[in-house]
Amino acid sequence: MVASTETAGIERQLAHYRDLTYDALLGQLPTREPRRYLYDLIAGQLSHAGKGLRPALCIATCRAFGGSTEQALPSAVSIELLHNAFLVHDDIEDGSLYRRNEAALYVEEGVPIALNVGDAMNVLSIGSLIENIPVLGADLSYRVFHEAQHLILQSVEGQALELGWTRDNVVDLTEDDYLRVVLKKTCWYTAIHPCRIGALIGTAGAVDADRFNLFGFLLGAAFQIQDDVLNLIGDQGRYGKEILGDIWEGKRTLMLVHALRECTADEREELRRVFSVGRDRRTERDVDWVFRLFQRHGSIDFARAALRQVVHAAQDEFDDAYRDAPGVADRDFIRRLIPYLGDREV
């Protein structure tokens, strides 16, 4: 367990970068009509800010590599808006009921309006990059746009695999399959992209951005595995999403992949049956049975052990990826983020 004063310090720094990002972000949202069916809903979504991990990584990496907060801010705004757009569409796709302790947007407003709100947030996220062209110049902007497109394609590719496996009830999956989807749908936009963009801006394009790929993969994987664990045994009030929601939604988590490998043929048949129907036809008894199966086969302990390994590997990779970053304070903040993300309760 990370000491609580250490946790408080990290969360204070996260909140600082998050608040800077949200001030800029909310300041550039359109305030015109249509408010009721569009812009008020976007403002409402953004009023429940998350941890701000992605903008913090982007700004801190930019500063660690010699850049300024101001240079990174438009990209940080873009990443955070994109993240929130993802969440609006993801909740529709996954059938998730809660987000940040509120009903998911599509539950409140219906799928059509929520889908359109996500589309609007996506295009607004690009707007922030357009406005950044005069700041960064044409060459660096061209690279930033490429990076953004690559990240979004990685995300939709990962999402396509996960949604396909859930829909078609694919059960012959390995840890490698799980990590491939996590790399695409979580790591790229949660960690790899913010680090790459931050360093590109901080060094005016001089850094080889690929040096962050492995570190970002490991950091993002730690984030996702802890998310899978919290979904099973977290505190709903702190976590903000439905506990056991992943089982209700039929998500292919690390625990499920482990249990599928370890379980008996009969249990595997029962798992296949439970996940063969949609969320609305799954019962509380089914969900409890899956949870107890995870416990019986040690799948949660397995995920926690994998998480510890990933955190250690991320710490090693950090030393390499940030080896010559001159900004000591921000470099130190990112280093301390690694165990924090593997141990977070929110």
Add this chain to the structure above:
Amino acid sequence: MVASTETAGIERQLAHYRDLTYDALLGQLPTREPRRYLYDLIAGQLSHAGKGLRPALCIATCRAFGGSTEQALPSAVSIELLHNAFLVHDDIEDGSLYRRNEAALYVEEGVPIALNVGDAMNVLSIGSLIENIPVLGADLSYRVFHEAQHLILQSVEGQALELGWTRDNVVDLTEDDYLRVVLKKTCWYTAIHPCRIGALIGTAGAVDADRFNLFGFLLGAAFQIQDDVLNLIGDQGRYGKEILGDIWEGKRTLMLVHALRECTADEREELRRVFSVGRDRRTERDVDWVFRLFQRHGSIDFARAALRQVVHAAQDEFDDAYRDAPGVADRDFIRRLIPYLGDREV
């Protein structure tokens, strides 16, 4: 009725520009994994090409103002991909069952995967503009990106209004409200944007793009009103969508706005009742009743008369907007498109 040799000539030119666009578009689609849940579905959507009106307007306007097909092609590709992304999301939002004589994508693949496919097509459409940066240079690219963002925001704003009115069963709408939504959700991306972008590229940024706004509005309105009419009395095989689908979906069309104004208090109450429930609870009897109400109050004739006025106004505005365009053949093609679009059966 436009003479059939004239129609054939216009359709040949449309097909020429469309085919150029689709060759370029299909050539740059990713062919990597995941195919089954993503890239094969995109290719499938794009294998049923529409008329290609939007890329044709973009390329022809660029050529009319002195530019080349090659210069306009990346923007034409971008517009056509964006259009197809819109259709995938729109069909989910509207609950439309058919598109281009096939089941809508979400009907075949489910909402989650279809929504994600639309997101992927949206980001691919931006990719074409990114690759265009070296061709157009930084300054013109900056303007093109701004234009693209503006158009997408107009579209989502129009969509937000229409979806909101449908969901909340808003019936106190006027022709002005209808035209405001048509301007935002149809005219910008069907006509105004392709003309603006084509002329900006053709003149290397020298033209005042606002000169196309009124022409594009009128051309787009003609297109939409004819679409409303075809939805009621078209030939399903040629039109490719469900006849009377707009009534099933509760769309606020020009006929509905007219009928709401002309009908008796009792009829208005009945209209409100019919549209107070979702598509799945509307009956064939309800839909027939609305169609006969439109006939009884002359709402279809009203729409056709409005269409003729809009076509005439578009012809006048064309003469102004394209007054000094040196490319005679393409200018002439666009001029002949105007009555064609107001009279089309597909």
